[in-house]
Structures are given as C-alpha cells and as structure tokens.
Amino acid sequence: MRDGLERLLGTPVDDLTDLGSSHSWTLHRASLADGREVFVKAASDQEDVFAAEAAGLRWLGEAGPGTPVPEVVAADGGMLVLPWLPSASPTPAAAERLGRELAALHTGARPRAYGAPWDGYIADLPLDNTPDDRGWPRWYAERRLEPFLRRGARHLSSGDVRLVERVMADVEALAGPPEPPSRIHGDLWSGNVLWTGDRAMLIDPAAHGGHRETDLAMMALFGTPHLERVLAAYDEAAPLADGWRARVPLHQLHPLLVHVALFGASYRASLVDAARAALG
Numbered sequence: 001m002r003d004g005l006e007r008l009l010g011t012p013v014d015d016l017t018d019l020g021s022s023h024s025w026t027l028h029r030a031s032l033a034d035g036r037e038v039f040v041k042a043a044s045d046q047e048d049v050f051a052a053e054a055a056g057l058r059w060l061g062e063a064g065p066g067t068p069v070p071e072v073v074a075a076d077g078g079m080l081v082l083p084w085l086p087s088a089s090p091t092p093a094a095a096e097r098l099g100r101e102l103a104a105l106h107t108g109a110r111p112r113a114y115g116a117p118w119d120g121y122i123a124d125l126p127l128d129n130t131p132d133d134r135g136w137p138r139w140y141a142e143r144r145l146e147p148f149l150r151r152g153a154r155h156l157s158s159g160d161v162r163l164v165e166r167v168m169a170d171v172e173a174l175a176g177p178p179e180p181p182s183r184i185h186g187d188l189w190s191g192n193v194l195w196t197g198d199r200a201m202l203i204d205p206a207a208h209g210g211h212r213e214t215d216l217a218m219m220a221l222f223g224t225p226h227l228e229r230v231l232a233a234y235d236e237a238a239p240l241a242d243g244w245r246a247r248v249p250l251h252q253l254h255p256l257l258v259h260v261a262l263f264g265a266s267y268r269a270s271l272v273d274a275a276r277a278a279l280g
Contacts, residue, residue: 001042004042004079005081009038009074011033012033014033015030025049027041027042037083038073039081039085040081040082041079043078044078046078048121049121049124050075052118055118056120056186056205057069057072057205062109063105063108064109066101067104070083070085070203085201087194087196090195090200091195091198092226093198094197094199094226095227095229095230096233097198097200097233098233099229099232099235099237100234100237102230103234105183106184106238107238108183110209111183112133112209113131113132114132114133114140114143115128115130115131115132115208116129116208117129120207120208122187122258125151127144131209136181136211137172137174138172140211145167145168148257149165149168149257151260156265160268160275163276164271164275167250174250174279175211176242179212181209182209183207183209184214185218186206186207186214187204187206187218188202189218189219189222190223190224213240214251216234216240216244217252218255221252247278249273249274249277249278253271253275253278256274259271
C-alpha cells in the first residue's frame with residue numbers, strides 16, 4: 001500500500017493511518033514528505049469504481065469556479081487520492097453557502113443530455129449512465145428505477161413491485177414541469193456532505209446529468225444539518241418549480257431501491273411509503 005502510494009504520487013509517505021473500510025475498499029489518511037495530507041481509497045479490484053468517482057469529481061468541478069468538490073490528486077487501478085479535508089461542525093452560514101453553491105453547480109455549464117459519458121457506480125453497484133436527450137422522466141424510469149427494482153425484487157412482495165411499476169408507468173405525469181439536465185452529485189445523502197468550517201464539500205459522487213431536484217431530495221432522505229437553510233438559499237439563487245416538495249418521494253425512490261438492493265428488506269417500508277406518496 002505505502003509503496004504503491006509513493007509510486008503514484010512521486011513523493012515519500014511519512015505516515016499512513018488506516019481508517020477502516022467502506023463497501024469494497026479500505027480508507028486511509030497519509031502524510032506526505034512534501035507537507036501534504038491526503039485521503040486514500042484503496043482496493044485491488046475497484047478500478048472501474050475509482051475511475052467513475054474521479055471522472056465525476058472532475059466533471060462536477062468543470063461547472064465553474066467555487067464548485068464545492070475536492071480536486072482529484074491522483075487515481076489509478078488500485079487507489080483514489082483526494083486532499084485531506086478537516087471536518088468541523090455544520091453552521092447556518094455554511095449551510096446557506098452550500099445552498100448557493102449547489103444552485104450554481106446545477107444551473108451552470110449544463111450538460112447536453114441526461115446521463116454521463118462514463119460507466120457509473122453508486123457504492124459498488126453499477127449505474128447505467130447511457131446519455132439520453134428524450135427527457136428526464138423516461139430516463140429516470142429506465143436507467144434508475146427499473147434496474148434497481150430488478151436487483152431488489154427478491155426483498156419485495158409482488159404488490160410492492162407492482163406499486164413501483166405504477167410509478168414508472170405514470171412518471172411523465174408525476175415528474176412536474178420539464179427541466180433541462182443539470183450536473184448533479186447523484187448520491188447526496190448527509191454522509192457525503194463534509195462540513196469543513198465555513199463551507200461544505202461534496203464527496204463520493206455518483207455524478208451524471210440529471211434532475212436538480214434529485215440532489216435536494218437525497219439530502220432530505222436521511223437528514224442533512226440545517227437543511228431548511230440550504231433549501232432557502234438554493235431557492236433564492238435558483239428558484240424551484242412549483243410543487244417540488246410534493247415530488248421529493250419520486251426522487252427518493254432510486255436511492256431507496258439502492259438500499260433495498262444493498263441491505264435487504266429493512267428498507268422495504270420506506271420504499272413503499274415513498275412510492276405511495278409519489279403517486280399522491
């Protein structure tokens with residue numbers, strides 16, 4: 001591990017601290033001889049996952065100056081290296097800044113289509129990022145809901161499956177006014193919002209061209225500190241379409257299906273509640 005990191009970065013590693021593991025990779029903090037501190041994800045068989053994360057971070061960063069994502073220090077088949085970001089308690093001011101910066105990310109340098117020009121992953125599960133300019137509702141149903149409904153179906157009843165299929169069939173009517181594609185994080189639960197003091201940074205993306213309401217719905221799914229301040233600042237900078245709060249469950253269906261696929265029936269009730277709420 002140390003030797004590989006030194007070869008990748010071209011500088012000696014003074015100290016290497018293990019931080020445990022997540023999904024299929026291990027996590028580390030490294031102090032380098034040139035004074036830098038970095039965060040390292042490492043695995044022997046996650047080349048595609050690390051490549052997707054690196055591509056997503058770089059692509060989000062291209063939205064404009066001040067985009068709240070870390071730079072990619074280095075990446076290869078066995079490691080992803082990012083700057084070490086010290087954590088701090090979230091503050092109302094940092095939350096409002098996050099709302100403004102997220103609005104700028106979503107509305108600046110928009111992609112031409114939904115999807116992305118690389119194979120995506122969420123955790124270590126593949127995402128179909130095939131670009132599509134037909135509109136978000138069908139793309140979401142076909143590329144996000146249907147594949148993960150198939151993955152998680154063994155943990156669901158036939159009635160649960162039919163309920164999600166009803167959402168997929170009616171998705172155009174449920175999706176609200178048409179929105180152009182936005183560069184979105186794609187997995188923006190609270191654990192992927194790193195509070196660093198005067199701002200928040202977004203880590204571990206499943207980035208793609210998507211619907212901007214998706215990121216906001218994901219932030220609400222498991223709770224994000226000062227979320228109402230984030231949303232108020234966002235809506236002031238980039239007003240949301242009428243009825244967006246009622247569409248939150250629709251956008252939460254995909255991450256809930258991911259959790260059913262990863263963790264089983266413990267997320268079934270939340271999925272069913274979201275599907276019923278999406279249908280109104």
